[in-house]
Amino acid sequence: MQRALVIEDDAVTANEIVAELDLHGLSAEWVANGEDGLDRASSADYDIITLDRMLPGMDGIDVVAALRNRGVDTPVLMISALSDVDERVRGLRAGGDDYLTKPFAPDEMTARVEVLLRRRQPQARSVLRVADLELDLVTHAANRAGQELPLQPTEYRLLEFLMRHAGQVLTRTMIFEHVWGFHFDPGTNVIDVHIGRLRRKIDQPGQSSLIRTIRGSGYVIAPAD
Amino acid sequence: MRPLTEVWSAATSRLMLIYGALFAVWCVILLGAVQFESSRYLSGVIDSMLQQRIALLARTEPSALQGAVEKAVAIDPAGVMWLGLFDADGRPMAGNVNALPADLPMDGVAHAIESGTLHPVVGRPVRSRAVVMRLPDGRRLVAAKDSRTIDGLGAIMRRGLLWGLSLTLIPGLLGGFLLSRAPARRIRQMQRAAEPIQRGDLSRRLPVSGRGDEIDLLAGIVNTMLTEIERLMGEVKGVCDNIAHDLRTPLTHLRARLYRTQQQLKGPEEAASLDVCLADIDALMARFRALLRISELEDGQRSACFQPMDLAGVMRQVHEFYGPLAEDRGQRFELDLQPMPATRGDPQLLFEALANLVGNAIKFTPAGGMVTLRSANDSDGGYIEVGDSGPGIPEGEREAVLLRFYRGDGSRSTPGSGLGLSIVSAIARLHGYGLEVGGDGHGARIRMRFGPATSATG
Numbered sequence: 033m034q035r036a037l038v039i040e041d042d043a044v045t046a047n048e049i050v051a052e053l054d055l056h057g058l059s060a061e062w063v064a065n066g067e068d069g070l071d072r073a074s075s076a077d078y079d080i081i082t083l084d085r086m087l088p089g090m091d092g093i094d095v096v097a098a099l100r101n102r103g104v105d106t107p108v109l110m111i112s113a114l115s116d117v118d119e120r121v122r123g124l125r126a127g128g129d130d131y132l133t134k135p136f137a138p139d140e141m142t143a144r145v146e147v148l149l150r151r152r153q154p155q156a157r158s159v160l161r162v163a164d165l166e167l168d169l170v171t172h173a174a175n176r177a178g179q180e181l182p183l184q185p186t187e188y189r190l191l192e193f194l195m196r197h198a199g200q201v202l203t204r205t206m207i208f209e210h211v212w213g214f215h216f217d218p219g220t221n222v223i224d225v226h227i228g229r230l231r232r233k234i235d236q237p238g239q240s241s242l243i244r245t246i247r248g249s250g251y252v253i254a255p256a257d
Numbered sequence: 258m259r260p261l262t263e264v265w266s267a268a269t270s271r272l273m274l275i276y277g278a279l280f281a282v283w284c285v286i287l288l289g290a291v292q293f294e295s296s297r298y299l300s301g302v303i304d305s306m307l308q309q310r311i312a313l314l315a316r317t318e319p320s321a322l323q324g325a326v327e328k329a330v331a332i333d334p335a336g337v338m339w340l341g342l343f344d345a346d347g348r349p350m351a352g353n354v355n356a357l358p359a360d361l362p363m364d365g366v367a368h369a370i371e372s373g374t375l376h377p378v379v380g381r382p383v384r385s386r387a388v389v390m391r392l393p394d395g396r397r398l399v400a401a402k403d404s405r406t407i408d409g410l411g412a413i414m415r416r417g418l419l420w421g422l423s424l425t426l427i428p429g430l431l432g433g434f435l436l437s438r439a440p441a442r443r444i445r446q447m448q449r450a451a452e453p454i455q456r457g458d459l460s461r462r463l464p465v466s467g468r469g470d471e472i473d474l475l476a477g478i479v480n481t482m483l484t485e486i487e488r489l490m491g492e493v494k495g496v497c498d499n500i501a502h503d504l505r506t507p508l509t510h511l512r513a514r515l516y517r518t519q520q521q522l523k524g525p526e527e528a529a530s531l532d533v534c535l536a537d538i539d540a541l542m543a544r545f546r547a548l549l550r551i552s553e554l555e556d557g558q559r560s561a562c563f564q565p566m567d568l569a570g571v572m573r574q575v576h577e578f579y580g581p582l583a584e585d586r587g588q589r590f591e592l593d594l595q596p597m598p599a600t601r602g603d604p605q606l607l608f609e610a611l612a613n614l615v616g617n618a619i620k621f622t623p624a625g626g627m628v629t630l631r632s633a634n635d636s637d638g639g640y641i642e643v644g645d646s647g648p649g650i651p652e653g654e655r656e657a658v659l660l661r662f663y664r665g666d667g668s669r670s671t672p673g674s675g676l677g678l679s680i681v682s683a684i685a686r687l688h689g690y691g692l693e694v695g696g697d698g699h700g701a702r703i704r705m706r707f708g709p710a711t712s713a714t715g
């Protein structure tokens with residue numbers, strides 16, 4: 033069973049995070065301040081850490097920086113009420129792996145946690161495969177069942193992001209952040225339109241649909257059941 | 258508009274000139290009155306002396322009169338008073354007056370002689386006052402005295418006026434100018450100090466010198482008002498932030514519960530009904546995030562990460578991002594790039610602002626319509642314009658659309674938070690860009706100008 037450490041000073045938010053992680057089959061432990069969090073994270077082997085950016089005493093940035101100094105490379109999801117890109121950059125620069133702004137939807141958080149958990153298993157492949165869909169990371173060529181798919185640069189980046197995380201739910205915000213590199217709320221329908229076009233390209237008539245919509249959350253690419 | 262300091266110095270020098278002119282006119286009037294009064298007094302003294310002497314001589318025995326006149330002239334070699342005795346035909350008989358003054362009434366009263374009587378000592382005609390009296394035996398007795406004393410007094414007065422004016426006006430004006438420079442300098446300091454306040458940084462204050470003068474008094478009043486405005490703004494913002502913070506926690510929980518319930522439901526029909534609920538809550542949460550985002554932007558702490566920006570690059574990204582959405586809605590989405598001056602800013606924020614504008618334009622434009630994203634230059638400088646062929650923004654609503662939560666009557670049925678343009682406005686303000694809302698009835702046009710907004714929008 034994978035273990036998660038939740039460093040969060042607000043009990044209500046912490047309960048919410050722990051409950052959500054439990055629901056997704058992680059055993060989550062909660063500490064309420066930065067010093068304890070740092071001790072716990074350094075002494076035990078966790079698979080993922082969620083870290084509040086603003087903590088009493090030792091602040092989230094200091095915790096993650098200290099962790100990285102001690103050679104602890106557990107993935108850290110920083111959670112913060114500060115949505116500014118500056119803050120995000122500071123958090124990621126200090127050693128955080130992803131940054132989530134409060135208020136967040138729980139499934140947004142778990143989607144990010146899932147991605148971070150998988151990141152620990154490095155992918156050294158140069159060709160990504162999902163069912164009969166192939167994407168060559170070197171030549172940027174895509175084909176489905178042997179048939180070449182002409183992709184626009186954006187469509188390629190979108191498909192690559194989906195396929196790198198095949199089987200994982202990716203929220204619209206995560207897609208917007210990774211594919212376009214912007215960190216704000218673009219509204220849902222723009223991303224949906226981009227996914228729709230990609231879907232029409234890779235799902236030819238008679239073929240099973242590989243990109244599935246996860247109701248209320250986002251998208252996942254996976255072989256059809 | 259002229260700079261404030263120029264207006265100020267013009268005002269002070271104008272005041273100084275008016276004051277100087279009034280002062281000079283007053284001095285002339287004052288000295289004129291003094292001169293008039295004193296010459297009248299001196300004339301009176303001279304006149305009574307002359308009349309008294311004539312009256313005295315007239316009472317002398319007629320036979321001794323000629324001797325008395327000659328004796329009186331002899332004891333007055335400096336010619337303080339001139340005397341003359343003429344026979345009935347006007348021929349001189351005695352004294353130092355060589356000719357009988359013409360046209361003078363022989364009434365024993367003193368009169369001024371402008372043309373001058375020959376001065377017995379100086380030897381040329383001078384202005385004088387004279388008395389002529391016809392004696393009972395037909396002879397005429399004349400007494401005269403030059404009036405140079407009176408004229409001299411006038412000259413002294415005029416010289417005094419000249420010196421007085423030049424000695425007071427020149428240093429006065431000079432001193433006034435020098436003294437007015439210090440307040441002008443302080444006004445300039447205030448002007449500089451007020452610039453960030455005008456840009457919205459309400460934490461700044463006007464400088465107070467501590468001298469307790471009128472400028473300090475004024476600065477104090479303004480500062481007190483600023484403190485009050487800052488407090489009120491803080492309160493409003495605090496209330497907004499608190500509402501957003503307080504409400505988002507129960508919202509988050511509600512959403513989590515609904516989501517979990519939905520995951521545990523079996524039938525797709527039940528799940529679909531929850532979909533609507535989740536979408537509603539997502540919209541609510543997006544609105545809260547937008548509110549907090551505006552609040553964060555308005556704190557104005559971001560300018561630190563301004564960098565040289567590739568405007569065309571950002572515009573291309575926006576075009577690429579929204580292209581498919583416009584196409585899906587059957588709209589033409591055109592990108593028109595003109596060379597733009599280099600500018601500094603935050604590309605992330607500029608993208609966010611343009612994305613909001615383009616997103617709005619696409620939302621309000623019917624199928625078959627057109628949305629344009631273009632950069633251009635005009636006499637007021639460069640700008641980026643987002644235009645559409647939708648219903649446009651009515652003239653009266655163009656200011657209001659930038660307000661938080663404002664939604665035009667026509668847009669009530671369209672999904673949206675009413676916060677998009679507020680975010681654009683906050684981002685523009687942070688960059689010092691002007692926002693111009695316009696259009697010509699065939700659609701809306703919003704310009705983001707790389708400088709202060711101008712009122713003219715086409």
